[in-house]
Amino acid sequence: MMGDAEELSLKQILAEVFELDPSTIDNTTSIENVELWDSLQHFSMIVSVEQEFGVRFSEDEMGELVSYERLRSALAAKLKPTNGSPAKPDGQRVS
């Protein structure tokens, strides 16, 4: 699950990688309208998110996470503990 703190951290990462004001980042923020979001910075952004949250995106996900909205929901799914069984070690954020 994504709490407010996680969401703020995610926005902060995008702000740092793409040189944005974090308060302007919302679901409409995407590769279409962010000047610095090119294929090179896309990798840096993905790796930064993985580094911050201790998660790993699959090869398929890599190419899809081209907007804040998609990134946020993919991350939320990884941070969500699986029902009834312990969360995967790489899927849970250590607080």
Add this chain to the structure above:
Amino acid sequence: MPAQVNVAIPGDAESLVAWVVDKPTLSRYLAAARRLRMVTPPDWPRIRVAVLRNFTVEPLDAYASVKGAAAGFAVDVRIGGYDTSMRDSLTAGSWLFEYQPDVVVIALSLENLAPTLFNRYLTLSRSQASEAAEQTVSSIRRIVAAINERTTATIAIHNFALPRNAPEGLAEATSMTSLTSRVRALNQELGAIASGMGNVFIVDFERIAERSPIDARNWLAARAPFTPAILEQLSDVYARILKARAGRSRKVLVLDCDGTLWGGVIGEDHIGGIRLGDSYPGIAYVGLQEAALNLSKRGVLLALCSANNEADVDEVFDHHPSMVLRKSDISAKRVNWTNKATNLRAIASDLNVGLDSLVFVDDDPHQCEMVRSLLPMVLVVQLPAELSELRAAIESLDCFDAVGVTDEDRRRVELYRNEQARQAAQESASTLDEYYRSLGMTAEVRRIDHISATRIAQLTQKTNQFNLTTRRYTTEELTQLARKPGVEILSIRVSDRFGDAGLVGVAIVVRGADAGEAEIDTFLLSCRVLGRGVEDVLLHATAIQAEALGYRRLHGTYAATARNQAVSTFYPDHGFSRQPGDDSGWSLMLGDSDPSVPAWFASVELPTNAQAGAAAG
């Protein structure tokens, strides 16, 4: 959406570096590197770094800029095209030479440079494989030669990562002709290119990739293999190269003795009791000494800075069978009871180097913090608590890179050896006061009770250096003594912002030669807290307490032993004086000139009856 300035990112170069050090994430490196371009002070030395590459090295440029800034360099990085390193270096008017680089990094992936060799190795005959390997080395040799022809740049060549898996399976490590062996041989040839020239370094990517594997997903998808861990290590190496080529390397390793060269305290444990030998734990200290000896063979000068009797330390150097370092390895030493900041100044002056050439190694956090705060230009290395990390603490120092043995260095050693008189620089008292004040020291003096008796007895048994009379007591003897009239047994506990040092000092007062005189039977302090005024507090408390018992005079003696010469003038130094007809000790009239408590103590607690008695009297 237009790019906007993020308010959370610091606005000046030093804060930016601190911001990244605080949380060294890829996104912070990127943001800080961008901001650095705008705010780097114009007087910082500007270093142009050109990167020749055949794969995605980004965001290595951001890491290099930030690590460069941490070392005080304004690093500008320009990265060449993916497959143009040969053309760029062989063409006179290429961007590479227009740029006039100070440093050229050659970062080539073997997998991209010789894909058949790397990816289909077993399809090649031995001669084909040799030919491909030779071509690889010769193209790098040509690039280096071309850069050397047109520039005076420092060249940093990445060597190659070993194959991630073993094409020959179990035989990979056995076979002299396996791909792994082949890549190792290539890396040796790269080393041979570099070792022939003073301006060429090898960046040991083979070792880095062994420690921190590349990101296989990003390598496949974007030819971008570097993980944050790899980027950290590579940019660390670049920063070392920048410092080495700027002559910023340090020259002297200054070593503490007790707890550093050996375990234990020589003044207390004697030569047979210190930990130094061929098994645990003594072997850890042998390892540290070996690392220091290796450094000295690289031209680093070694010095000693220790709070000890010089004769004790000399004895270990001369007679301990497991000592690795010899006196002849030591170029300067200060073994005395002066504070270490003053001693470090003196060592720098002996060796004719600046304080910024010194690295100071000590196990004691207080000493380290004092040197850090008084002499910020000295690099302070506080030894880790784990003995298994001692050797690495010395071997991993990255500040000696450019040091070679020069004639000048050798002459310096001679100069020192012939030197008769030393001029020790005086540390200004006000600065030391400020330092002590910053420690927030508190002291608490208490009368003996059944809990403290055991520790007090232990201190009388094992304290040798700061011990005026060296009288040994058992717990039972102390308990009996405490019951006698006119006797007071005091102990002192101290703590500061680093923590609680515990019960560290003892004073025992008994009836003296006449009714009005209190004899100081015992006055001792653990060597852990020497030199911070704790003895002044204990003496103050002793005087107050003696007064409360009705005494008018304090009398103290010094009984010389082989270990306690540091305190031979303790009483005269504290306002006591010789009385006519008494050459056994020194006396102090109580009441008017009681020893005072140093102003830097944040709080001092005395036994309640002493305060009450003093107030009543």
